[in-house]
Amino acid sequence: MSAYLPGTLxxxxxxxEEADTAVMAGGTDLLVxxxxxxxxxxxxxxxxxxxxxxxxEEEGVLEIGATTTLTDLLESATVAARxxxxxxxxxxxxxxxxxxxxTLGGNMCTASPAGDTLPALYALGAQAxxxxxxxxxxxxxxxxxxxxxxxxxxxxxxxxxxxIPLPEPNAVQxxxxxxxxxALAISVASLAAVLRLDGDVVRDIRLAxxxxxxxxxRCAEAEAWLTDRTLTAxxxxxxxxxxxxxxxxxxxxxxxxxxxxxxxxxxxxxxxTYRP
Amino acid sequence: xxxxxxxxxxxxxLDVRGDERAVDILRERLGLTGTKEGCGTGECGACAILVxxxxxxxxxxLAAQLDGRDLTTIEGLGSPEAPHPLQQSFAERGxxxxxxxxxxxxxxAADLLARDPHPGREAIREALSGNLCRCTGYSRILDxxxxxxxx
Ligand SMILES: Cc1cc2nc3c(=O)[nH]c(=O)nc-3n(C[C@H](O)[C@H](O)[C@H](O)COP(=O)(O)OP(=O)(O)OC[C@H]3O[C@@H](n4cnc5c(N)ncnc54)[C@H](O)[C@@H]3O)c2cc1C
Ligand code: FES
Ligand code: FES
Numbered sequence: 001m002s003a004y005l006p007g008t009l010x011x012x013x014x015x016x017e018e019a020d021t022a023v024m025a026g027g028t029d030l031l032v033x034x035x036x037x038x039x040x041x042x043x044x045x046x047x048x049x050x051x052x053x054x055x056x057e058e059e060g061v062l063e064i065g066a067t068t069t070l071t072d073l074l075e076s077a078t079v080a081a082r083x084x085x086x087x088x089x090x091x092x093x094x095x096x097x098x099x100x101x102x103t104l105g106g107n108m109c110t111a112s113p114a115g116d117t118l119p120a121l122y123a124l125g126a127q128a129x130x131x132x133x134x135x136x137x138x139x140x141x142x143x144x145x146x147x148x149x150x151x152x153x154x155x156x157x158x159x160x161x162x163x164i165p166l167p168e169p170n171a172v173q174x175x176x177x178x179x180x181x182x183a184l185a186i187s188v189a190s191l192a193a194v195l196r197l198d199g200d201v202v203r204d205i206r207l208a209x210x211x212x213x214x215x216x217x218r219c220a221e222a223e224a225w226l227t228d229r230t231l232t233a234x235x236x237x238x239x240x241x242x243x244x245x246x247x248x249x250x251x252x253x254x255x256x257x258x259x260x261x262x263x264x265x266x267x268x269x270x271x272x273t274y275r276p
Numbered sequence: 277x278x279x280x281x282x283x284x285x286x287x288x289x290l291d292v293r294g295d296e297r298a299v300d301i302l303r304e305r306l307g308l309t310g311t312k313e314g315c316g317t318g319e320c321g322a323c324a325i326l327v328x329x330x331x332x333x334x335x336x337x338l339a340a341q342l343d344g345r346d347l348t349t350i351e352g353l354g355s356p357e358a359p360h361p362l363q364q365s366f367a368e369r370g371x372x373x374x375x376x377x378x379x380x381x382x383x384x385a386a387d388l389l390a391r392d393p394h395p396g397r398e399a400i401r402e403a404l405s406g407n408l409c410r411c412t413g414y415s416r417i418l419d420x421x422x423x424x425x426x427x
Contacts, residue, residue, distance in 0.1 A: 002294035003277075003340040024338075031297075031336045032317045043294065045341060071330075095406020097321050097384060100330050101337070 003043045009051060013133035015044045016156045023158055025067045026101035028094070029110045052105075052160060055079065060166050063129075066105025066159045071096070073104060082166045085173035085192055086120045092177050093117070105159045111145050114211045118145065119192035120175055122208035122216045124164050128152075131160040138163070148214045171196050172274045177210070178263050187211045188255040191267035200275050202226045212247040212264045219246050222268065231275040240265035279343035283308075284352025290339075298334035298342055299323045302349060310350035310379045314408070321407030324380040325349050331387035350379035353386060361424050362386060371420035373411035381407045385421045397422055 006012040015021060020041035024030045027045075034040070046052055046067050053065040055076045062078060070090045073079050080087050093116040094102060107117045108128065121141045128144035130137050130153065144152050144159075153159065167173065177190040190210035196203045205226050209217045222239040229235045249260035280289045283306065292301060302308045302325070314320035316335045323334040326348040354360030359367070362382050372378050381404060388395055388403035395403065400421045401414075409417060 003338050005340060005343065027336050027338070027341075028318055028333075031338075035316060043338065045338070047341065094318075095321070096387075096403055097324055097331055097333050097406035098318055100387075101332055 001040060001042060003045065005045045005048050007048045009049060009131070012044065012046070012049060012158070013156070015042075016158075018042065025103040025106040025109075026069065028098050028102040029106060046105075046158070052158075057166070062164045062166055064104055064162045064164065066108075066161055067103045068105075070094075070099035070102050070104065070107075074099065082169070083120075083124065083164065083173070085123070085175040085194070086117065086164075088175040089116050089120045089177070089190075089192065092179075104162060108141070108144065108162070109151055109153065109159055111147070111149050111151050111215070113148050113214055113216075114187050116177065116187060116190065116210065118216045119190050119208040119210040121162070121164070122218055123192040123194045123206045124167065125206070127163045128159055129161045129163060130157050132157040136160075142216075142218070145215050167194055168196070171204075172271075174271060174274070176267055176270060178267070189249075189260050189263040189267060191264070191270075193268075193271060195271070195274070197231065197274065197276065200230045200232075202229060202231055207243075207268070209243070209247060209264050209267070212249045212260050214248065217247060219243050221246055231272060233269065233272050236269050236272055240268045243268055277340060279340060281342045281345050281347055283347040284349060292339040294338070294340060296339040298325070298332075298337040298339055301339045301342075302334060308349050308351055312376055312379060314376065319406075319408070320377070321380040321384060321404075322377055324383040324407070326383060326387065329387070329390060331384050348383075348386075350382060353382065360386070362389070362421065365420040365424045366417070369416055369420040369423065371412060371416040377407060377409040377411075381409070381417055385424075388421070389424070394425075395421070 004015050006015055021044050024043050024045050052067040056063045057078055073090050107115050126141045128139050146152050172195045174193040177187045179187050189212050192208045195205040205223050207219045207223055221242040226239050244261050244265040247261055247264045249257040251257045278291050299313050302311050311325055312322035313335055314322035318333050318336050324331045325334045327345050354363045362385050366372050384404055384407050397418055400418050
């Protein structure tokens with residue numbers, strides 16, 4: 001096998017024309033899978049292509065290059081100030097050593113049901129910008145993630161950047177992950193929520209649950225029910241019931257499906273703390 | 277492919293295969309066996325090295341990725357004659373038992389101190405959360421980093 005480190009997109013497109021070529025960003029998923037004997041073949045590293053890295057704000061939208069590392073995100077003042085839920089999700093992902101090399105694009109392209117940046121990206125209404133030699137297309141993150149471990153990427157195409165519309169400064173952003181232990185814990189269930197409050201009445205609310213279905217689950221039933229209602233424990237309890245019937249969790253080594261269903265509902269109850 | 281990099285202050289050139297990892301060439305080709313391989317999958321931190329000043333897992337890095345970079349391994353941080361303050365502090369405070377985790381711990385701590393010269397215990401715990409130790413129970417390691425400036 002060979003490894004390549006193109007410095008420009010033009011060189012990258014040439015390399016991607018050869019069969020059996022995988023792109024690699026931080027390598028924290030790809031090289032682990034490779035060690036397990038999967039995905040042999042050529043590796044094309046994206047780390048030396050400057051256009052794919054960095055955080056930029058433009059007209060209320062934050063553009064994050066796909067190969068921006070998770071440590072870069074934690075150190076970005078804009079992410080900390082304007083996207084606290086993403087900041088929190090990243091802070092709890094892996095360890096500092098993993099985050100120093102793991103990238104946001106890598107987390108999205110892995111498309112794991114437990115991918116820790118995904119619930120926040122769904123709740124924020126993020127979009128994926130896909131690039132190939134001849135085309136650029138923009139997909140909502142929910143379309144980009146095609147299923148567990150699957151994305152909408154075509155051969156010869158890469159994820160170039162992520163666009164996140166910045167929520168208004170007074171919107172509530174909430175993220176909570178329940179795992180087995182802190183460092184390196186793969187999540188058992190997580191909730192990312194963005195809501196706008198008018199007094200204690202919910203006006204807009206987006207709820208995205210991680211690890212409780214084959215992909216991130218936006219719970220439209222609970223969102224609709226909470227809209228224009230007060231953020232009280234009773235109302236949240238009712239909505240939590242809707243969440244528990246919407247989720248499609250599995251049993252695995254980390255938790256049973258029943259436990260995940262319970263936890264998913266309980267995560268919602270926490271929103272009461274934002275009641276003014 | 278031929279790669280060139282600076283390791284522990286020395287310019288080096290090496291012909292590497294695409295499937296060789298950074299940890300392989302450090303240990304097997306350059307004789308720098310201070311860097312350890314524990315899990316090989318990113319979970320233990322024993323293989324951490326500094327790449328352009330930031331800690332990185334050498335088991336999840338291809339040798340080819342080192343081209344043009346500035347590397348520091350545990351051997352480059354200090355020597356038995358002139359140890360790095362962290363190495364001195366680990367030795368003096370009993371933070372080393374079998375020593376397998378120590379190089380990775382020291383490298384991760386060096387990355388932390390470069391950005392935050394006086395971290396609190398919680399910041400140290402967080403910075404070392406990707407480094408596993410099977411022997412010490414961590415409190416002496418936290419002490420060694422926390423009190424690195426004290427004699
Ligand atoms: C010890 C350890 C702990 C971890 N803990 C967590 C955790 O708590 N939560 C979590 O969510 N994940 C965790 N992970 C998984 C992993 O670190 C993350 O998913 C990370 O964000 C992957 O990013 P990467 O840049 O390393 O991806 P890579 O390994 O480089 O790539 C992953 C996949 O995406 C593809 N790819 C990457 N970038 C692009 C792109 N720009 N365009 C097209 N395809 C691309 C690659 O071909 C590959 O298939 C952990 C991993 C390790 C080793
Ligand atoms: S050997 Fe690299 S993290 Fe364990
Ligand atoms: S001293 Fe033995 S693993 Fe840490």
